Amino acid sequence: DAGVIQSPRHEVTEMGQEVTLRCKPISGHDYLFWYRQTMMRGLELLIYFNNNVPIDDSGMPEDRFSAKMPNASFSTLKIQPSEPRDSAVYFCASRFSFGRNEQFFGPGTRLTVL
Amino acid sequence: GDSVTQMEGPVTLSEEAFLTINCTYTATGYPSLFWYVQYPGEGLQLLLKATKADDKGSNKGFEATYRKETTSFHLEKGSVQVSDSAVYFCALKGGDSGYSTLTFGKGTMLLVSP
Numbered sequence: 021d022a023g024v025i026q027s028p029r030h031e032v033t034e035m036g037q038e039v040t041l042r043c044k045p046i047s048g049h050d051y052l053f054w055y056r057q058t059m060m061r062g063l064e065l066l067i068y069f070n071n072n073v074p075i076d077d078s079g080m081p082e083d084r085f086s087a088k089m090p091n092a093s094f095s096t097l098k099i100q101p102s103e104p105r106d107s108a109v110y111f112c113a114s115r116f117s118f119g120r121n122e123q124f125f126g127p128g129t130r131l132t133v134l
Numbered sequence: 135g136d137s138v139t140q141m142e143g144p145v146t147l148s149e150e151a152f153l154t155i156n157c158t159y160t161a162t163g164y165p166s167l168f169w170y171v172q173y174p175g176e177g178l179q180l181l182l183k184a185t186k187a188d189d190k191g192s193n194k195g196f197e198a199t200y201r202k203e204t205t206s207f208h209l210e211k212g213s214v215q216v217s218d219s220a221v222y223f224c225a226l227k228g229g230d231s232g233y234s235t236l237t238f239g240k241g242t243m244l245l246v247s248p
Binding site for chain 1: 175176177178179180183223235236238239240241
């Protein structure tokens, strides 16, 4: 299995631009998570989905952030408009409901907003 | 709510030294406990886990024992290598609900010198 796939791996953009981060979970996993990692705040859970349905988005910092999961194999995290304080590494993770319950992380997208 | 506290880093050791990274938790019920490792430029990956009191998780020479009486899950390794340099995260997953998510500590950076 290819693992959790994220794209792009690096994104540099200017303040005010729209940014879209993409994630492909491991096939068969029914949970998908979006995290943000910064030096100041550590690892934060932004939102997670179960069977493509958003379950908890209380970690989304503000309305500029939105996430979708149109099908079981694809999710996006969008920031519009982006701000310099959004600069961080964004991770996607997935897991299966049953069995070992291990959560698998993607390699992350490093976002820099100038 | 659930929380995880781990020692602040960086922890700096020479190769072959003994490693301990402390982790304590607060949770209701009977959580599962995890250690994740993040190598530079990569996502988090599961290192070991324990699902009930007195369980010992082990992997790659690392060990941690689930101590309910002290609410701790300290990570240990008898002889560290340069390749162990990474950030280590303690985490818990509370409750039996599939909707329960991982709660992470802030991470502890380990630097091992030759």
